[in-house]
Amino acid sequence: MTTLMGLAPTINAAPSDESAAWQNVSWMEQAACAGRDPELWFTFDADEEATALAVCRSCPVLESCLEDAMHEEGGRGAASRFGIRGGLLPNERFNRYKARAQAERRGAA
Numbered sequence: 825m826t827t828l829m830g831l832a833p834t835i836n837a838a839p840s841d842e843s844a845a846w847q848n849v850s851w852m853e854q855a856a857c858a859g860r861d862p863e864l865w866f867t868f869d870a871d872e873e874a875t876a877l878a879v880c881r882s883c884p885v886l887e888s889c890l891e892d893a894m895h896e897e898g899g900r901g902a903a904s905r906f907g908i909r910g911g912l913l914p915n916e917r918f919n920r921y922k923a924r925a926q927a928e929r930r931g932a933a
């Protein structure tokens with residue numbers, strides 16, 4: 825089965841052994857995007873983007889998908905994140921990363 829998440833490493837960078845080991849791919853078997861046109865998740869067309877986001881909203885593994893993306897992308901800037909993952913656009917994932925980092929700093933203070 826081809827899932828979008830299976831494409832992510834080829835679009836971003838080859839995953840390190842650590843990230844490959846971290847990924848629990850079992851959730852991908854339930855991905856709502858499985859079997860759909862991956863281009864919808866990597867488009868600049870607003871209608872296609874809306875279609876992909878609607879699929880994500882109904883996805884039973886949205887949280888796992890998002891956490892996988894957040895882990896894999898780490899502290900990358902918005903311009904170095906690609907496609908819709910976990911129901912979020914690249915800039916939305918970057919904003920989430922920044923918010924988490926700020927919350928962690930406040931918690932550590």
Ligand code: SF4
Pocket residue numbers: 828829855856857858865879880881883884885886887889890908909910911
């Ligand atoms: S949340 Fe979206 S991108 Fe992630 S597995 Fe589900 S449908 Fe695919």
